[in-house]
Amino acid sequence: MIKQTLSILTLLLMVFSCRAQLADKSSAVIEISSIAEFKKxxxxxxxxxxxxxxxxxxxxxxxxxxxEITGNNSYFDLTGARFMVDTKLFNRPDLIKSSDGNSMYCAIEISGNHTTLEGLYIETYGDTPGRQSKNKMFNLVGESVTLKNVEVRTTGSSPWGYGYLYGLGGGDVRKMNGIRIGYPAKNVKLLGCKVHMRAMGHAIFLQGAENTLIEECEVDGLLRTTDAMLAETSGYGFDKNFYAAKGNYIEGTIVAADGKILPGEIISLSEDGIRIYPEYNGFKTKNTTVKNCTVTQMRRGICTGLGAASDTVIDCVVRDCVATGFNVGNGDTLINCSANAKYGEAFCIPYTNAKNAKVDITILDSRNGLANNLLAKINGTGHSVLIKTDNDAYIPETMAIKLSVWEGYGNFNENATMHATNITLDNKTSTEVIKFNGTKQLKVKSVGKVREATNSENLINEGNRTKR
Incomplete structure (x- = not known):
């Protein structure tokens, strides 16, 4: 009996010893000093x-x-490393295509599961435009991938300096996006990442990903006035006699009906800060949480409204965006968020089919802006909205909160019946609330005046039915 017990103990010790050796082996840090070694x-x-x-x-x-990082359960510590990516690679027709059916070029793809990459600074250099507009720095498609404390700086879109005035719907612009999280990605985390957009494109965007967390991330872009553009004496805009790709409203910027670029307007040179696409090849984007993030000087700041899924945005700050600060949609929740309205509305719930959104937002200093008098836009059904500010002087008296409006971003069906129905609005600011035709069952508490739109205002609103 004693011999049997000793044999069992000996066997257990051997098993534990082997496991310990394997654990030590798997956790041993492999130090390298070249890209060639890294690729191994x-x-x-x-x-x-x-x-x-x-x-x-x-x-x-x-x-x-x-x-292509395909390994599983691996950790790559790139703290202090700077990758400089030649833009010529994005224009190479001889590179091997991917087997996933997506023709995008990207600098780094992570398809392995339970893999972490931390600490890298990555940027592009050179001015060679890519072969297509789907260029991006990161493509994350694995499960439980973590990108931590990574900093991205994008350049290399062409033509540069005109933003979305020429770059929408298969236009001329060749983009350079930041970070994509796409199907079949699940449980991806972006933690403490920074994206500096110096190219046309989205900073961070999702397509068909599930259970994504974006936390403590920062995005910044650049703005430009149309006055500066119209002062050019050569270049892409000059060669087109300063006619944009289309007329009327373009993503936060007003141009003439015939497409002529107008003075006194402002554009973002990039696209959205954090954007959620509704799906990818039929796979829905689901359950996204954005927490403690900041977005500055982009087209839209944080855009969760395009999909049917309910997304959550917590403690986020958006400043100086041109189309809208927060784009809110069906079932979305904004908790303790803040934005200004210098160049576009602080937030919008623009879609007539959006239901049951919850918004808690503080308005930041919106003085000394340009080309905007819309503080907030509310359409759809069943929303609960709280608007407040730390200082009423932050909001110019010319601004208004509007319900049932085409004005501003986000209406794609020109034949829709515009409405704001069964909305609960608590406006703790002195900003005026204007109810346009289609506003019904509004439950409102407001420090600012609440009134019906005039006949002339409703006529102007109906005249804004162009796609926005």
């Missing part, structure tokens, strides 16, 4: 790789995904 480990499982701090040039590739 990106398809391996259970590795912990640390790249020596320094500058690394990415000027060669075999595939349209220049670096």
């Amino acid at each position: 480990y990106i398809n391996q499982d259970n590795v912990h790789v640390k790249l020596k701090p320094g500058n690394y040039q990415i000027d060669s590739a075999e595939k349209i995904r220049f670096i």
